[in-house]
Amino acid sequence: MFDVAIIGAGVVGGMIARTLARYQLKIVILEKGHDVATGATAANSAIVHAGFDAKEGTLKAKLNVRGSEMMAEVCRELGVKYKNNGSLVIGFGEEDKAHLETLYRRGIANGVRNLELLNAEELHALEPNVSADATCALHAPTGAIVCPYELTFAAVGNAMDNGAELLLESEVTAIQPIEGGYKITAGGKPIEAKYIVNAAGVYSDAIANMVGDASFTVHPRRGEYILLDKEIGALVSHTIFRTPTKMGKGILVSPTVDGNLLTGPTSEDMEDKDDKSTTPEGLARVMKGAGESVTGIRFGASITSFCGLRAVGSTGDFIINNPRHGFVNVAGIESPGLSSAPAIAEYVLDLLRKDGLNTAEKANYNPIRPALHAFREMSMEEKNAVIAKDPAYGRVICRCETVTEGEILTAIRTEPKPHDLDGVKRRTRAQMGRCQGGFCSPYIVELLARELGIPYEKVTKSGGNSLVNLEKTKGAR
Ligand SMILES: Cc1cc2nc3c(=O)[nH]c(=O)nc-3n(C[C@H](O)[C@H](O)[C@H](O)COP(=O)(O)OP(=O)(O)OC[C@H]3O[C@@H](n4cnc5c(N)ncnc54)[C@H](O)[C@@H]3O)c2cc1C
Structure with a gap:
């Protein structure tokens, strides 16, 4: 019997596996895909958010700020590229300025360090290619960028180096409580575990339902992107956001850690949890939105487009709880889930301990995974x-x-x-x-x-x- 079965090998499941691998535990990661990091973790904006977006007092706010603080060290240990490029939320006119002041105050309340409000001159001195019509900005020097799937490969790899097992093409289709734990049907085969961590992304509500927990639902929200060639990768050095709306943080323009320029995402509520198609209308919205923020983006230099599905939970916050003994939900992990992942893992460890998981440290645990040098x-x-x-x-x-x-x-x-x-x-x-x-x-x-x-x-x-x-x-x- 495994001590812990983690369902889902995205960045959240991967970071949880790595955190738990420090202890004398028999761990298995069950992933329905053919590879690690094929869900939301494969297709997102790759931003380590500073933490001024989420409302004060929410789990999102707390775990975002903590995750962002942890990320540089986690990436160093795992040999993963991380760039502290800072972010700018730009505004156009008085209404946006008032909104940026709210974000500033919220950021301070959330514990984000070094936030500052900029006027047009200060903004354009930092980013000359930002639209000349932008009048103000919120500067977050702690904002950063990573490669989300590189981080996940490294986290899962490090967990495996420390003894965790990964079972791919192992879709969990049933969970049955048994004496001392659960019997899980994964890829048609039985797996027994004392504890289950449900990190199944857009399907985490379906997994919760398998143990009779119907307290939340998760729906997909599509985000489409256009990735541009490295020849225009240096058009901006910060991540450039627009003032957010209730549907998300708007179309951003950002360098990537590999030197490309990323534009997107759109935000569209969906029903189909597997529809990752891009659309002409969505990509047109990306081009329009990005072009309004930054001048000189040549979309002729685009090299690919892609789509990711946010896992939007019904409670409005991350749903991380322990509805029954031996079972932990990590659901509704929409943005800033990547930024929060190291802190989510710490939080889950704490929940598991409170639920009786014995966490004696391994003598030979190694947190370091050498970088695969390019x-x-x-x-x-x-x-x-x-x-x-x-x-x-x-x-x-x-x-x-x-x-x-x-x-x-x-x-x-x-x-x-x-x-x-x-x-x-x-x-x-x-x-x-x-x-x-x-x-x-x-x-x-x-x-x-x-x-x-x-x-x-x-x-x-x-x-x-x-x-x-x-x-x-x-x-x-
Ligand atoms: C458009 C978009 C932009 C975003 N931008 C950012 C950003 O810039 N910064 C940020 O911090 N966050 C961002 N996010 C959020 C971030 O990507 C997610 O919070 C994070 O990737 C969630 O990771 P996860 O491991 O929970 O989910 P996933 O990566 O979706 O992993 C869940 C895994 O569970 C597996 N699974 C599902 N059902 C089963 C089953 N029955 N059995 C076995 N396995 C199963 C899936 O195959 C999948 O691999 C964005 C998300 C999107 C979609």
């Missing part, structure tokens, strides 16, 4: 040294992003291991450049087939039936 970021001496050690680092597979065969092989061999093209893409950035894998994907298919010991034709883009090759058209390769 070849393109190395000095010439470092490049020569890694190639001398392993000639696979001398073969560039993805020319857009300068990703080598050595890096791809390392990623395929490192927990949590990728099993498909998208898994390699999200771990190495190979296929993430301007050509979106047009040139390199055939080589990556070869590497995956060889490493996984499967036929070339069986390699998929993103699990399931997403085959990329049907059959060989020429002689053996």
Whole structure:
């Protein structure tokens, strides 16, 4: 029997697994997807919010500010890129100014450090490409950016290095209370655990229902994005928000930790929890909104568009509770869930302890996960040294992003291991450049087939039936 089963391998489940892996516990992460971080964690704005948005006294406000304070250290331990670029909420006119003053006061009440209100001149001195019509701004120097799935791979990988198990393609379909815990049906197989943590994103209400908890619902809210090429990645250095509305924080323009420019998201309530399609109307709204905030965005430099689904809970706050012995909900984790994830994990640990979980520390726990260093970021001496050690680092597979065969092989061999093209893409950035894998994907298919010991034709883009090759058209390769 496992001590703890965590349902969902997004950033929240991943950070909880890593936090619990410090203790002498048998942990299993149950994920229905073909990989880690395929839910909301795969498609969001990647901002570590400072913490001035959520209302004073809410769990969202408390965990956002604490998570934001923890994030730099967590990323350092996990070898994950983190950039403290600061954020600006820009306003146009008196009404927005009054709104920014409210956010400022709320931020102070929430414990956000170093907030300041700026006039037009101060704003444009910081960000010359922000619209000349902007008249005021709220500056949050503690705002930052991370890569959400890189953080999740590292958190799950670190949990696994410390003994946790990950079961992919293991959809939880039933939970039955048994003597001393629960019997979970996951991927059609029985798993027994003393405690369950429900971190199933938009489906966390369905999981709660399995133990008779119908106290909340979760609905999806779609957000569409356009990602732009690195050639305009430095148009702004801060994350640029508009004054928020009740539907969210508006269309933002932000650099990413990898040097691209991100624009979006839209905000649209949905019914279908799996519909991650983008729409012409949504992308048009992104272009309009981003163009109103920042001048000079050439959407001809867009390299991809994508959509994420926020898990909006019925209570208006994060729903983190312990409705029955041995069962913890971590639901309704919409934004700022990424920013809050390290603090959510601390909070869940506390709930589990109060519910009787024995947390004796492991003698050999290691919080450090070495960074998977990118070849393109190395000095010439470092490049020569890694190639001398392993000639696979001398073969560039993805020319857009300068990703080598050595890096791809390392990623395929490192927990949590990728099993498909998208898994390699999200771990190495190979296929993430301007050509979106047009040139390199055939080589990556070869590497995956060889490493996984499967036929070339069986390699998929993103699990399931997403085959990329049907059959060989020429002689053996
Ligand atoms: C458009 C958008 C923008 C956002 N921007 C930001 C931002 O800038 N900053 C910020 O802090 N937050 C942001 N967020 C919020 C943030 O992305 C989420 O709070 C966070 O990713 C939630 O992580 P999670 O692990 O709870 O959920 P998810 O990442 O959705 O993970 C849940 C996992 O559970 C799995 N699962 C579901 N059902 C089952 C089942 N029955 N059995 C097994 N597994 C199951 C899913 O496959 C999934 O992998 C944004 C979200 C969106 C959608």
